[in-house]
Amino acid sequence: MTPARDARAHVAILDDEPEIRRMLSDTLEEAGFRTSTFSRATEFEAALKRTAPDVCLVDLGLPDRDGLALVHRLALESGAAIIIISGRAQVQDRVTGLELGADDYIIKPFDPAEVVARIRARLRKTRSDTDRTATVAHFAGWTAHFDRYLLVSEAGEEVAFSHAEGEVLRLFLDSPKRLVSRAQMQEILGGAAGESFDRAMDVRISRLRTKLGEDPKNPRLIKTIYGAGYIFLGDVRWG
Amino acid sequence: MTPARDARAHVAILDDEPEIRRMLSDTLEEAGFRTSTFSRATEFEAALKRTAPDVCLVDLGLPDRDGLALVHRLALESGAAIIIISGRAQVQDRVTGLELGADDYIIKPFDPAEVVARIRARLRKTRSDTDRTATVAHFAGWTAHFDRYLLVSEAGEEVAFSHAEGEVLRLFLDSPKRLVSRAQMQEILGGAAGESFDRAMDVRISRLRTKLGEDPKNPRLIKTIYGAGYIFLGDVRWG
DNA sequence: GCTGCCTGTTACAATTCGTAAGGTTTACGC
DNA sequence: GCGTAAACCTTACGAATTGTAACAGGCAGC
Numbered sequence: 001m002t003p004a005r006d007a008r009a010h011v012a013i014l015d016d017e018p019e020i021r022r023m024l025s026d027t028l029e030e031a032g033f034r035t036s037t038f039s040r041a042t043e044f045e046a047a048l049k050r051t052a053p054d055v056c057l058v059d060l061g062l063p064d065r066d067g068l069a070l071v072h073r074l075a076l077e078s079g080a081a082i083i084i085i086s087g088r089a090q091v092q093d094r095v096t097g098l099e100l101g102a103d104d105y106i107i108k109p110f111d112p113a114e115v116v117a118r119i120r121a122r123l124r125k126t127r128s129d130t131d132r133t134a135t136v137a138h139f140a141g142w143t144a145h146f147d148r149y150l151l152v153s154e155a156g157e158e159v160a161f162s163h164a165e166g167e168v169l170r171l172f173l174d175s176p177k178r179l180v181s182r183a184q185m186q187e188i189l190g191g192a193a194g195e196s197f198d199r200a201m202d203v204r205i206s207r208l209r210t211k212l213g214e215d216p217k218n219p220r221l222i223k224t225i226y227g228a229g230y231i232f233l234g235d236v237r238w239g
Numbered sequence: 240m241t242p243a244r245d246a247r248a249h250v251a252i253l254d255d256e257p258e259i260r261r262m263l264s265d266t267l268e269e270a271g272f273r274t275s276t277f278s279r280a281t282e283f284e285a286a287l288k289r290t291a292p293d294v295c296l297v298d299l300g301l302p303d304r305d306g307l308a309l310v311h312r313l314a315l316e317s318g319a320a321i322i323i324i325s326g327r328a329q330v331q332d333r334v335t336g337l338e339l340g341a342d343d344y345i346i347k348p349f350d351p352a353e354v355v356a357r358i359r360a361r362l363r364k365t366r367s368d369t370d371r372t373a374t375v376a377h378f379a380g381w382t383a384h385f386d387r388y389l390l391v392s393e394a395g396e397e398v399a400f401s402h403a404e405g406e407v408l409r410l411f412l413d414s415p416k417r418l419v420s421r422a423q424m425q426e427i428l429g430g431a432a433g434e435s436f437d438r439a440m441d442v443r444i445s446r447l448r449t450k451l452g453e454d455p456k457n458p459r460l461i462k463t464i465y466g467a468g469y470i471f472l473g474d475v476r477w478g
Numbered sequence: 479g480c481t482g483c484c485t486g487t488t489a490c491a492a493t494t495c496g497t498a499a500g501g502t503t504t505a506c507g508c
Numbered sequence: 509g510c511g512t513a514a515a516c517c518t519t520a521c522g523a524a525t526t527g528t529a530a531c532a533g534g535c536a537g538c
Contacts, residue, residue, distance in 0.1 A: 045429075069426035076409075081364070091350040098356035103364060104343070111330040117337035125320075125342060125364055162484060198526085200486055206528060207485090216527075220387065225402050226494050226525065233386050401494060437516090439496050445517060446495090455517075465504055465515065 008034040009123050012053035014044045015085065016063055024057065027112040033119070041065035050183040052175065053080050055119050060086040060097070068100055075101020079178040081122035085110065137173045140221055140234040142212065144169060151211065165208045168201075172222065172232035181229035205230065247273040248362055251292035253283045254324065255301055263296060266351035272358070280309055292319050294358050299325040299336070307339055314340020320361035324349065376412045379460055379473040381451065383408060390450060404447045407440075411461065411471035420468035444469065 011033045015021050021037045028035045036053070038044035041062050056074060060067035067084075074082050083104040084097045094105045104118050135147045141154045149166060151159040161169065167189050171180060185201060209222055223231045250272045254260050260276045267274045275292070277283035280301050295313060299306035306323075313321050323336045326347040333344045343357050374386045380393045385405060390398040400408065406428050410419060425436055448461055462470045 066426055069423075072427055073429060091353050095352050095356040098353075098360045101363075103360050113334050114330050114337075117334040121337045121342050122364075124340075164485060197486095199488080202526060203486075203528075206526095209527095218387075223386075223388070224493095224526070228402070403495065435497070438498080441515095441517060442496070442519095445519095448517095463503095463516070 008032060009055065009119075010034045010036070010051070010053040011055045011057060011119060012044065012047070012080070013037045013057045014041065014062070015039070015057070015059040016061065017059075020059070020085075023112065024115065027116060028119070031116045041067075041070055045070075048074075048078065049181050050187055052078065052178075052180075052184055055081045055083060055122060057083050057085055057115070057119075058102075060084055060088060060093075068097065071097065071102050072100045077179055079175055081119075083115075083118060083122065085115075134238040137236055137238050139173065139176070139236045144173065146170060159211050161208070161211055164204055165211065168204050168208055172230070173236050173238075176232050176234060176236040179225060179229050179231050184229070247271055248294065248358075249273045249275070249290070249292040250294045250296060250358060251283065251286070251319070252276045252296045253280065253301070254278070254296070254298035256298075259298070259324075262351065263354065266355060267358070270355045280306075284309075287313075287317065291317065294320045294322060294361055296322050296324055296354070296358075297341075299323055299327060299332075307336065310336065310341050311339045320358075322354075322357060322361065324354075373477045376475055376477050378412065378415070378475045383412065385409060398450050400447070400450055403443055404450065407443050407447055411469070412475050412477075415471050415473060415475040418464060418468050418470050423468070 011028050013021055013024050013028075013035060015024070015037075016039050018039070021039065025035045025037050036047065036051075038047060041064050056078070058067060058071060058074070060071075062070070067086075071082055071084060074080065081103045082101060083106060084102045085106050085108060086093065086097070087108040089107045094107075097105045103122055106115060106118065135145065137144045137146070143152045144150075144161075145152065146166060149161055149163070151161055153159070168185070171185060171188055182198060182201060186197060189201075205222060209216070209219055212221055214221060221232060221234050223233060225231055250267050252260055252263050252267075252274055254263070254276075255278050257278070260278065264274045264276050275286065275290075277286060295317070297306060297310055297313070299310075301309070306325075310321055310323060313319065320342045321340060322343040322345060323341045324345050324347060325332065325336070328346045333346075336344045342361055345354060345357065374384065376383045376385070382391045383389075383400075384391065388400055388402070388405060390400060392398070407424070410424060410427060421437060421440060424440055428440075444461060448455070448458055451460055453460060460471060460473050462472060464470055
């Protein structure tokens with residue numbers, strides 16, 4: 001149903017030094033991660049609109065943006081684990097970095113092996129509850145059976161959903177309570193770029209909302225973020 | 240009144256040095272955690288059967304048990320976040336500690352403030368992915384529901400706010416009674432630099448003020464500091 | 479062929495939010 | 509006090525974004 005996603009965890013690396021980018025990227029690829037590297041914050045942010053990495057490695061000493069402010073925004077908006085890499089070794093730096101939402105703080109110079117270990121530690125906690133093979137999900141009084149294309153309400157009502165609707169629903173259930181941009185949807189659902197795909201997406205979501213019994217004026221599960229994407233509220237439990 | 244369940248997160252401390260135990264315990268209590276301390280692994284394990292802490296701080300240099308083995312068991316059996324505290328500073332030590340299931344590794348001697356920050360970082364992710372970002376805030380007779388984009392007054396009136404307005408409101412509620420400069424807003428709200436962003440910001444704030452029912456002549460909640468920024472007055476309570 | 483279902487497309491309505499423009503307030507020098 | 513410049517507020521407007529109804533093509537099964 002979902003297109004064969006890359007099973008490897010995706011690590012985004014933001015550092016202005018090419019040496020370090022390459023070193024990190026090589027080490028991480030070797031350790032079994034998928035990586036993408038960026039030298040500038042703007043570039044990095046643009047990429048985040050298209051794809052949602054599992055971990056972000058962020059160097060604080062960026063030329064084009066205040067690193068801490070970037071971390072703060074990431075922490076609020078992205079579901080990724082955020083690991084700061086920094087030359088600033090003062091305790092106060094580490095404390096403020098962590099308070100602003102970073103999940104870890106690694107000091108330069110660092111040992112690549114430790115970076116790998118710390119990334120793994122983060123992924124264990126973040127990812128553990130996402131069973132990739134699961135076919136049943138519970139949320140907001142509904143039970144979705146992806147193998148039978150069926151939604152079952154608490155009262156026992158059954159509502160069938162289609163393949164296209166299921167793709168969207170699964171995408172939402174895979175990352176509840178975080179922003180899913182249209183670009184990400186396009187990437188994952190494999191739509192052709194362009195204006196018309198947006199309309200198709202709208203329609204898919206509209207139909208899904210109807211089946212979930214959402215009030216059009218005031219949807220409680222699938223929220224629209226104007227100019228940014230959608231966010232699925234509701235606690236999700238797979239299995 | 241029935242004793243309310245202790246809402247504070249519970250940190251279990253296992254260290255054989257009384258000095259350190261006391262120091263950690265004092266700092267953490269002061270930081271708003273509930274603590275319990277243990278000097279021996281056996282004692283600690285016995286306690287775990289009765290109560291499930293949210294975080295375990297474990298010193299590796301224990302007299303009565305191999306610390307790493309203990310960490311490994313904890314990682315498998317307990318849902319707590321595990322933070323190793325150790326005098327062993329080699330990269331290899333850290334890597335094996337993390338691989339065995341620890342969530343963080345702090346080297347002695349450490350700064351208490353960093354321990355607090357790292358514990359908080361762990362709790363953010365572990366505690367329940369759901370309230371990663373708090374979603375309800377009370378202030379000045381209002382209750383803001385960020386998940387529903389709704390302000391509810393004491394009288395029960397509901398006022399919807401948009402995403403852009405919510406961003407600003409959240410920024411204020413995150414740092415009440417402190418000056419928030421326009422530069423900070425720009426960084427955090429991710430606006431492009433330039434004159435035009437200032438005007439946009441003005442409008443956002445104006446609209447927010449209107450929804451909060453502020454008297455334009457005499458705003459009580461969002462105060463303008465001419466030439467510097469804004470300051471949000473009003474006591475904020477999250478949750 | 480026909481029928482039913484799924485899904486994209488079109489068209490139009492509704493909403494959001496930045497921008498422009500003009501008014502008001504503040505700070506500061508006189 | 510007054511004048512001026514800069515900062516700030518508000519309103520109205522319009523471009524961009526999103527929602528949804530209605531239509532049409534495609535593809536199964538019969």
